[in-house]
Amino acid sequence: xxxxxxxxxxxxxxxxxxxxxxxxxxxxxxxxxxxxxxxxxxxxxxxxxxxxxxxxxxxxxxxxxxxxxxxxxxxxxxxxxxxxxxxxxxxxxxxxxxxxxxxxxxxxxxxxxxxxxxxxxxxxxxxxxxxxxxxxxxxxxxxxxxxxxxxxxxxxxxxxxxxxxxxxxxxxxxxxxxxxxxxxxxxxxxxxxxxxxxxxxxxxxxxxxxxxxxxxxxxxxxxxxxxxxxxxxxxxxxxxxxxxxxxxxxxxxxxxxxxxxxxxxxx
Amino acid sequence: xxxxxxxxxxxxxxxxxxxxxxxxxxxxxxxxxxxxxxxxxxxxxxxxxxxxxxxxxxxxxxxxxxxxxxxxxxxxxxxxxxxxxxxxxxxxxxxxxxxxxxxxxxxxxxxxxxxxxxxxxxxxxxxxxxxxxxxxxxxxxxxxxxxxxxxxxxxxxxxxxxxxxxxxxxxxxxxxxxxxxxxxxxxx
Numbered sequence: 376x377x378x379x380x381x382x383x384x385x386x387x388x389x390x391x392x393x394x395x396x397x398x399x400x401x402x403x404x405x406x407x408x409x410x411x412x413x414x415x416x417x418x419x420x421x422x423x424x425x426x427x428x429x430x431x432x433x434x435x436x437x438x439x440x441x442x443x444x445x446x447x448x449x450x451x452x453x454x455x456x457x458x459x460x461x462x463x464x465x466x467x468x469x470x471x472x473x474x475x476x477x478x479x480x481x482x483x484x485x486x487x488x489x490x491x492x493x494x495x496x497x498x499x500x501x502x503x504x505x506x507x508x509x510x511x512x513x514x515x516x517x518x519x520x521x522x523x524x525x526x527x528x529x530x531x532x533x534x535x536x537x538x539x540x541x542x543x544x545x546x547x548x549x550x551x552x553x554x555x556x557x558x559x560x561x562x563x564x565x566x567x568x569x570x571x572x573x574x575x576x577x578x579x580x581x582x583x584x585x586x587x588x589x590x591x592x593x594x595x596x597x598x599x600x601x602x603x604x605x606x607x608x609x610x611x612x613x614x615x616x617x618x619x620x621x622x623x624x625x626x627x628x629x630x631x632x633x634x635x636x637x638x639x640x641x642x
Numbered sequence: 643x644x645x646x647x648x649x650x651x652x653x654x655x656x657x658x659x660x661x662x663x664x665x666x667x668x669x670x671x672x673x674x675x676x677x678x679x680x681x682x683x684x685x686x687x688x689x690x691x692x693x694x695x696x697x698x699x700x701x702x703x704x705x706x707x708x709x710x711x712x713x714x715x716x717x718x719x720x721x722x723x724x725x726x727x728x729x730x731x732x733x734x735x736x737x738x739x740x741x742x743x744x745x746x747x748x749x750x751x752x753x754x755x756x757x758x759x760x761x762x763x764x765x766x767x768x769x770x771x772x773x774x775x776x777x778x779x780x781x782x783x784x785x786x787x788x789x790x791x792x793x794x795x796x797x798x799x800x801x802x803x804x805x806x807x808x809x810x811x812x813x814x815x816x817x818x819x820x821x822x823x824x825x826x827x828x829x830x
Contacts, residue, residue: 381805381808382805384808384811384812385801385804385805385807385808386804387808388804388807388808388811389789389804389807389808392782392789392807394788394789394804419815419817420808420811420812420815420817422815423811423812423814423815423816423817424811424815425764425767425768425814425815426764427764427768427779427783427784427814428783428784430764430765430768431677431765431768431780431784432784433765434676434677434680434765435673435674435677438672438673438676438677439676439686439690440672440673442690443672443673443676443690443693443694444669444672446690446693446694446697447668447669447672447694447697450694450697450698450701451665451697451701453698503727506699506723506724506727507727510695510724510727513691513695601698601702602698602699602702603695603698603699603724604694604695604698
């Protein structure tokens with residue numbers, strides 16, 4: 376069966392790049408001997424090569440090395456200062472598995488696999504959505520928040536809609552916290568799960584977001600973590616996942632998280 | 643697929659922290675990471691942010707790095723996943739305001755690259771390619787990844803890498819219109 380032009384081009388380029396395995400290479404070389412048009416196409420593709428590496432290496436020269444190195448040194452000092460929560464959690468999970476294994480022999484082994492796998496799965500969702508929110512929030516600063524002007528009537532309507540979607544009371548009083556001004560409330564999605572994101576400007580620090588995901592499960596560390604230069608806490612409550620994240624000191628995030636959690640305790 | 647959690651081969655979750663390796667070896671890789679960030683975002687400032695976020699993530703998850711494997715591959719995967727997660731988060735926004743601001747940010751960056759930083763025609767041409775082709779080009783032709791290694795980082799089948807690489811060569815070589823020397827010359 377003849378290959379389409381695109382596939383044929385891809386094959387010829389792979390040949391030029393030295394990416395064909397010996398049988399495919401020999402087969403192509405045989406065809407090239409018999410097919411003048413194909414040979415011409417190969418020559419054209421070879422001529423189409425560009426000095427890419429040299430051009431792109433000029434980018435290395437303009438990279439802001441100094442700033443990158445300084446930032447890395449700072450990040451490295453910061454990461455050193457806090458324990459590796461996730462690593463610790465893995466040890467806990469592994470210890471639980473091991474205990475089951477010791478207690479139950481083969482049966483224990485079969486049972487032991489489950490919690491570890493469940494743990495991995497939960498951890499990945501947590502990891503992924505927390506990462507996505509952190510990445511997004513890290514694009515905001517106080518100035519970008521100041522530029523957001525949503526009329527309060529619109530905010531209220533949006534909150535009501537979000538509340539309905541999540542099956543939660545998200546009335547204005549409930550989502551109003553001291554020192555924070557609600558700037559925007561919107562519906563996001565992560566892997567088909569609805570997320571209400573409430574974005575706040577804070578009096579003393581940078582942007583803060585409260586995210587509530589309509590998905591049960593998940594567990595918090597009970598401690599503040601940092602990600603993308605932001606501090607965050609996440610926890611599960613009333614069958615939903617909560618994430619409080621912001622450009623604010625760990626203590627502030629922790630107290631705020633407690634306030635939020637107690638605001639959502641009733642009902 | 644886009645948000646796939648980064649897990650290097652051989653990852654067991656029980657490795658001793660490899661932070662020392664990262665702290666020692668990452669600084670030398672910073673310019674290459676920045677370049678990858680720039681190719682993805684076409685924005686020098688965003689590239690810097692991406693590198694910073696990648697370094698932080700790598701340090702926070704240093705226990706997932708398997709000593710003895712390629713640190714650059716691992717870091718490229720992390721950088722890419724941060725970029726995709728940010729993009730995804732922006733794209734799914736139902737609100738208004740930010741999207742425009744982001745577009746502006748990206749085009750400002752592109753302009754800056756064109757007028758100040760990169761004069762080279764090749765580079766400008768390459769920067770005009772779609773994102774998927776840009777990064778494939780970088781990995782294969784600049785970073786020297788094999789097709790298979792690029793497919794792993796990009797999380798696509800190797801055949802996809804093959805066709806992207808061919809498309810890059812056709813476009814940069816001005817061969818894009820089919821029928822350079824052959825029969826069918828009706829399609830653009």
